[in-house]
Amino acid sequence: MRIAEVCERYGISHDTLRYYERIGLIPPVNRSESGVRDYNELDIRRVEFIKCMRSAGLPIEALIEYVGLVQQGDQTIEARKEILKEQRALLAVRMAEMQKTLDLLDYKINVYENAILESEKKLLATEVELLPEIPGGRG
Amino acid sequence: MRIAEVCERYGISHDTLRYYERIGLIPPVNRSESGVRDYNELDIRRVEFIKCMRSAGLPIEALIEYVGLVQQGDQTIEARKEILKEQRALLAVRMAEMQKTLDLLDYKINVYENAILESEKKLLATEVELLPEIPGGRG
DNA sequence: CCTTGACTTGGAGTTAACTCCAGGTGATAC
């Protein structure tokens, strides 16, 4: 699979994909004779993984360390687990902060909604005051 | 309250507090005669609000727009509500992405944990094979 | 009076993560 298709499928720009490869976040992708990248199944899975991790804001540096350990084979499993656990913990903390903010936003939106309703009620009352009674209205 | 105390209480650097004021994220704080900032109750509440919003990653630009509207009074309530609703929606999307990542991390951590257990079991088996039977062992 | 320490300013520097660009190559379409 060429880079254009990977870009399209995962919504990542070709510049970003090449950048990831350049900095070692994705190991070198196979090339055609003329030097064009040809992503295989494994490359694609790596892209998916990186995309998921990055979408949650995991730092590239930690991910580079992780994929570096993966390349080194089974004796790095413990170290890899520790990285994931650490990042998992940081992520949970950030999510808890975001939940607090979400709650505050909901509260404030609610307050504004009521404020708008109140002002509309007042407006309506004023209109009613000013309106003359309609003789024979509704009948 | 002087800037140092605000820094300490909210874990924000004085550079950041001044930066927020400079870019209009916090309206100008009252000063002593000699020009030193003196945060009052209202200033503090603004700092708290900004801190909460920023901790969830809401962009400074949106927050500047919001606090600008607050300064303009009641006729901006509708517009303010819209900003908060938009940011709330974006936040919810980000949180959902993070939840997916959290789930994947948990899955992978679990896989690694089992892998480690398996390799330990194997190791133990190997050791048992290699160990001589202890004559009269365990009593 | 002099030093110390908290504060002030405008402006420059940093960091992470892209994003863009100029110049070049190779395969395909007309």
Added chain:
DNA sequence: GTATCACCTGGAGTTAACTCCAAGTCAAGG
């Protein structure tokens, strides 16, 4: 056989959000 197109490279530029710095002011302590 030349135009087009997708791709390649190294390197420079951008963005958001700080963070640091040099030089200056002011109040309090010894």
